[in-house]
Amino acid sequence: RRDRTGDHYQIVQRAATAEMLPGVRTGIWAYEGRFPGPTIRSPRGRRTIVSHRNDLPVPTVVHLHGGHTPAVDDGFPTDLIPPGGRRTYTYPLRQPAATLWYHDHRMDFTGPAVWRGLAGFHLITDPDEDRLGLPAADRDLPIMITDRSFDTDGSLLYPSLDPMLHHMAGVREPYGSGVLGDVVLVNGSAWPVAPVPAVRHRLRLLNASNARRYRLALDPPPPGGGGLVQIGADNGLLGAPITHDAIEIAPAERFDVIVDFGRYRPGTQVRLINTFGDRTTTPVMRFDITHTAPDDSRIPDALAPAAPPTPPPTVTRDLRLRHDTVNGMPGWTINGIPFDPRRPALTAQLGTTEIWRISSDFHHPVHLHLASFRVLGRGLGGPGPYDSGPKDTIDLRPAEQATIRVTFTDHPGRYVFHCHNLEHEDMGMMAAFDVT
Numbered sequence: 001r002r003d004r005t006g007d008h009y010q011i012v013q014r015a016a017t018a019e020m021l022p023g024v025r026t027g028i029w030a031y032e033g034r035f036p037g038p039t040i041r042s043p044r045g046r047r048t049i050v051s052h053r054n055d056l057p058v059p060t061v062v063h064l065h066g067g068h069t070p071a072v073d074d075g076f077p078t079d080l081i082p083p084g085g086r087r088t089y090t091y092p093l094r095q096p097a098a099t100l101w102y103h104d105h106r107m108d109f110t111g112p113a114v115w116r117g118l119a120g121f122h123l124i125t126d127p128d129e130d131r132l133g134l135p136a137a138d139r140d141l142p143i144m145i146t147d148r149s150f151d152t153d154g155s156l157l158y159p160s161l162d163p164m165l166h167h168m169a170g171v172r173e174p175y176g177s178g179v180l181g182d183v184v185l186v187n188g189s190a191w192p193v194a195p196v197p198a199v200r201h202r203l204r205l206l207n208a209s210n211a212r213r214y215r216l217a218l219d220p221p222p223p224g225g226g227g228l229v230q231i232g233a234d235n236g237l238l239g240a241p242i243t244h245d246a247i248e249i250a251p252a253e254r255f256d257v258i259v260d261f262g263r264y265r266p267g268t269q270v271r272l273i274n275t276f277g278d279r280t281t282t283p284v285m286r287f288d289i290t291h292t293a294p295d296d297s298r299i300p301d302a303l304a305p306a307a308p309p310t311p312p313p314t315v316t317r318d319l320r321l322r323h324d325t326v327n328g329m330p331g332w333t334i335n336g337i338p339f340d341p342r343r344p345a346l347t348a349q350l351g352t353t354e355i356w357r358i359s360s361d362f363h364h365p366v367h368l369h370l371a372s373f374r375v376l377g378r379g380l381g382g383p384g385p386y387d388s389g390p391k392d393t394i395d396l397r398p399a400e401q402a403t404i405r406v407t408f409t410d411h412p413g414r415y416v417f418h419c420h421n422l423e424h425e426d427m428g429m430m431a432a433f434d435v436t
């Protein structure tokens with residue numbers, strides 16, 4: 001019998017409509033009928049219990065991305081909530097404060113389910129963090145960035161609900177980029193405008209797109225540049241802030257950044273742009289600087305205390321992510337094998353540290369459930385400019401090898417790691433692992 005004391009939330013997964021494009025109603029499948037779903041805030045270490053009811057016509061699975069969650073509640077891809085069913089997930093959240101998110105994770109169908117709207121924020125807060133003096137309350141903005149395509153009647157356009165058919169019918173490139181939209185949404189709205197006072201704001205950037213990578217920058221940049229001060233990564237705060245002019249963010253990654261709008265004159269319109277984009281996918285959103293206001297926030301030089309030492313690595317593994325032909329069908333594989341939920345690709349010992357050398361043929365944002373990791377290096381060099389801090393997803397580029405150090409803490413059981421390009425994931429680029 002599991003302990004059910006803690007904070008309780010109830011979520012109904014249902015069909016609804018949303019105004020993603022101005023004046024247009026678009027059908028979605030969403031948590032509480034809202035896209036993004038309700039933002040859940042849990043103090044670190046507070047057990048949080050989320051009951052889901054599935055009122056959708058298809059099975060669903062809920063995964064808390066970035067959570068150190070017991071396997072039974074992690075949302076294994078075959079652990080389904082049937083249509084009309086209910087399911088209660090218990091999250092211990094004994095981990096540092098971070099920007100987590102929850103989303104659907106059904107085997108073979110995660111891409112279309114997330115595309116239709118099954119994604120939301122789950123923030124872990126920390127009273128110790130409050131003492132840092134970072135911008136808070138209405139100056140702390142979760143920003144979920146997604147791209148979508150729309151049909152002429154305003155409905156969402158996904159190439160096919162069957163990833164196999166999609167692959168055969170919809171391939172535009174030899175290796176399939178995954179599904180890309182031509183409109184960028186922020187928190188479910190196309191190109192929104194946020195009026196902000198000329199003070200520091202914390203932007204919790206999440207790329208919840210199926211497959212699109214962004215390079216985010218401020219336009220115009222503030223005088224002197226360095227407009228995006230990174231304070232956190234996927235799984236929590238950095239040791240010290242890092243100043244960037246732009247941030248590259250792959251699917252599922254989170255960058256916690258401070259923007260000081262006090263560096264602009266009131267009346268300025270500051271666009272957040274995607275310099276990887278084309279005509280319609282370059283603009284992301286706009287901040288209109290309204291007025292000067294007092295700002296008692298700060299960015300301390302020291303953010304997170306040094307991470308506790310991890311045991312020295314005892315195992316080194318090589319994992320190859322690539323396009324492959326399996327039984328005559330094109331697919332995406334890890335070490336030549338497409339996802340088999342019953343056959344774990346590896347077994348790790350609870351409490352140990354491993355080195356994973358991950359290589360890729362194409363762009364693959366690789367995500368591990370359960371465990372946070374650190375990026376040790378790429379190719380023959382050190383970590384890249386966006387690899388700092390505690391991570392759960394690493395953006396591998398074409399023909400690249402990266403080395404990560406992962407410690408299996410917290411929970412035994414069966415989990416998955418996978419490419420977070422959701423079409424790659426649905427096409428097999430996922431593997432189970434056991435922690436014993």
Ligand code: C2O
Nearest residue numbers: 063065105252367
């Ligand atoms: Cu965000 Cu297994 O995924």
Ligand code: CU
Nearest residue numbers: 064065066369
């Ligand atoms: Cu995850």
Ligand code: CU
Nearest residue numbers: 364419421424
């Ligand atoms: Cu991939």
